[in-house]
Each structure stands twice: as C-alpha cells, then as structure tokens.
Amino acid sequence: MATTLKKSDALRQQQNEIDDYAVYTRLAHLAREEENRELLRQIAAEELEHYRFWEKVTGERLQARAWVVGLYLFLARLFGLSFALKLLEKREEGAEDFYRQLFDTYPEAKTIYAQEMGHEKKLLGMLKDKKLLYAGAVVLGMNDALVELTGTLSGIALAFDKSTVVGITGLIMGIAASLSMAGSAYLEARENPAEGLEPATYALYTGVAYILTTVLLVGPFFLFTHTLPALVLMFAAAVAAILAYNFYISVARDEPFWKRVREMALVTFGVALISFAIGYAVRNWFGIDI
Incomplete structure (x- = not known):
C-alpha cells in the first residue's frame, strides 16, 4: 500500500540530505589521508543524489545549514573523523525507516535505502582515524585517575576534614601519578608496537588524560571549606x-553505551567506597581531628 507523503516530511529529509552532502564535502577537504578523502567524496556524491531526488519531489531548492556543517566540522577536529561521521550516521538511522515506507510510491527510494543501509556504513567502517588509535591511551589515563583519585580523595577526606588539605594532597598525587603513567605508557607502546602508533604520542595522551581528570576531581576541594560538599561534587564530576x-567510545567504536558505563562506574565507585571505609576507620582508630 502506497504511503501518503507530506511535503513537510519531504522537505525535512531534503534538508538533511543537503546538510549531509555539505558535511561530507567539507570533511573530505580536512582529511589528511587520500584514502579517507576518497571515501568521503564517494559518500558526499551519494548524499547529493539523494538531495536531487527530493528536489524533484518537492520542486524546491535548499541550502545546507551553516550551523549543522560547523558543528560536525568542530566535532571532527576535536574528536576525530570516526566520531563525527558515526554520530552523523546515527542521526540518519531514522531516514532509513522513512525511505522504506516509500518503496511503493517512489521506486528510487529502494536504491537510496540500500545505499544508506549498506554502502555508506561499509565506507565509514573503513575510515582510518588516528585519534581512535589513541583511545586506549585516554582510557588508561582517565580510568586510572578516576579509580585512584576518587578512592584516595574519599579516604583522605574522611581522615582530614579540611578541603584544602585534601585538594592539595590530591593535586600533588595526581601530577606525580600522571608523569608515572605517561612513562609507563611510553614503555608499553614501545615494547608492544602497533601499526601507526607513536609511543611518545601515546604517552602524551595518557598523561594529559590523567592530569585533566585530576583537575576535574580535585577542583571541588578548593571551592568548599568542608569535605562533604566537595565529595558530593567530586562524585558528580566523576x-x-x-x-x-563512554558516549565518545560507544559512538566511535559502536560499543554498547550503558554496559560500558556500568562497568566503569562499578570499578570507580567500588574502590572509592572501600577507601572511604578505610579513611573512616583510620580517623576513628587514631582519633584524628584535623
């Protein structure tokens, strides 16, 4: 049975297609690897064909929205091509169902649907993105900082009821640990070389991720006089x-979001709870009141 197509729906899809064409075209200019540039040009050509199909249906010409194009260019520069493109692909998932409903009314929709479902995803999966190679380094630095510092700060906060003392202690420990982690990451990458992985860059990603996480977790202790509100804000930051x-990794690597969040949160807050209990026991055992 043919589906009645509203012009507003057609115009919305037409707008998305021209937006996507502009995004892929601009990203092709930014891509350093020739293979990536060619893949993006192919996808852009498909999106332009989809737009022209809708232009015939609606009889109207549209321009790409500058803010949409700018947003995806920003995400690509900050997080890498794979993240930006796969986020764009998730936005297009609704379009696949939309095209499937139009098979009887517009035979061309079958071709567009096949391209959206198959060829485009295959191309995106083939993209070479160096930033993803270093995602493991970010995991190493960020996760280690979350586990160690939430636990350490929780224990210290129960032993010493002065936020500044806790904050300074955590900052010193965090900076020292970040240097240690960066050194270990360098040696690990050098001893276990991976294609396209630079040991120095891997170490830099690890160290920077650790330091940034340290600042995020320690910051609350410089904002409050007492440790309780600082602890609450620290856990919120964590x-x-x-x-x-995990949102970044779930998009970039097509991994389950909530499963990763549960695992990381369980480890992080489990260690923090144990450290909290140790700090409480130490404070009461030694009668510390600082």
Whole structure:
C-alpha cells in the first residue's frame, strides 16, 4: 500500500540530505589521508543524489545549514573523523525507516535505502582515524585517575576534614601519578608496537588524560571549606566524566553505551567506597581531628 507523503516530511529529509552532502564535502577537504578523502567524496556524491531526488519531489531548492556543517566540522577536529561521521550516521538511522515506507510510491527510494543501509556504513567502517588509535591511551589515563583519585580523595577526606588539605594532597598525587603513567605508557607502546602508533604520542595522551581528570576531581576541594560538599561534587564530576567518555567510545567504536558505563562506574565507585571505609576507620582508630 502506497504511503501518503507530506511535503513537510519531504522537505525535512531534503534538508538533511543537503546538510549531509555539505558535511561530507567539507570533511573530505580536512582529511589528511587520500584514502579517507576518497571515501568521503564517494559518500558526499551519494548524499547529493539523494538531495536531487527530493528536489524533484518537492520542486524546491535548499541550502545546507551553516550551523549543522560547523558543528560536525568542530566535532571532527576535536574528536576525530570516526566520531563525527558515526554520530552523523546515527542521526540518519531514522531516514532509513522513512525511505522504506516509500518503496511503493517512489521506486528510487529502494536504491537510496540500500545505499544508506549498506554502502555508506561499509565506507565509514573503513575510515582510518588516528585519534581512535589513541583511545586506549585516554582510557588508561582517565580510568586510572578516576579509580585512584576518587578512592584516595574519599579516604583522605574522611581522615582530614579540611578541603584544602585534601585538594592539595590530591593535586600533588595526581601530577606525580600522571608523569608515572605517561612513562609507563611510553614503555608499553614501545615494547608492544602497533601499526601507526607513536609511543611518545601515546604517552602524551595518557598523561594529559590523567592530569585533566585530576583537575576535574580535585577542583571541588578548593571551592568548599568542608569535605562533604566537595565529595558530593567530586562524585558528580566523576559521573559526568564517565558518561562523556563512554558516549565518545560507544559512538566511535559502536560499543554498547550503558554496559560500558556500568562497568566503569562499578570499578570507580567500588574502590572509592572501600577507601572511604578505610579513611573512616583510620580517623576513628587514631582519633584524628584535623
């Protein structure tokens, strides 16, 4: 049975197609590897064909929205091509169902649907993105900082009820640990070389991820006089970091988001709870009141 197509729906899809064409075209200019540039040009050509199909249906000409193109260019520069393109692909998932409903009304929709489902995803999966090679380094630095510092800060906060003391102690420990982690990451990458992986860059990603996480977790202790509100804000920051990082990985690597969040949160807060209990026991056993 033929589906009645509303012009507003057609115009919305037409707008998405021209937006996608502009995004892929601009990203092709930014790509350093010739293979990536060619893949992006192929995808852009498909999106332009899809737009022209809708232009015939609606009889209207549209321009790409500058803010949409700018957003995806920003994400590509910051997080890499794979993340930006796969996020764009997730936005297009609704379009696949839309095209499937139009098979009887517009035979061309079958070709577009096949391209959206198959060829485009295959191309995106073939993209070579160096930033993804270093995702393991970010995991190493960020996860280690989350586990160690939430646990350490929780224990110290129960032993010493002065936020500044806890903050300074955590900052010193975090900086020292980041240098240690960066050195270990360098040696690990050198001893276990991977294609396209630079040991120095791997170490830099690890160290920077550790330091940034340290600043995020320690910061609250310089904002409050007492440790309790600082601890609450620290845990909120840790949750935000876990959500943000796992959102990136789930998009870039097509991995389950909530499963990763649960695992990382369980380890992080499990260690923090144990350290919290140790700090409480130490404070009461030695009668510390600082």
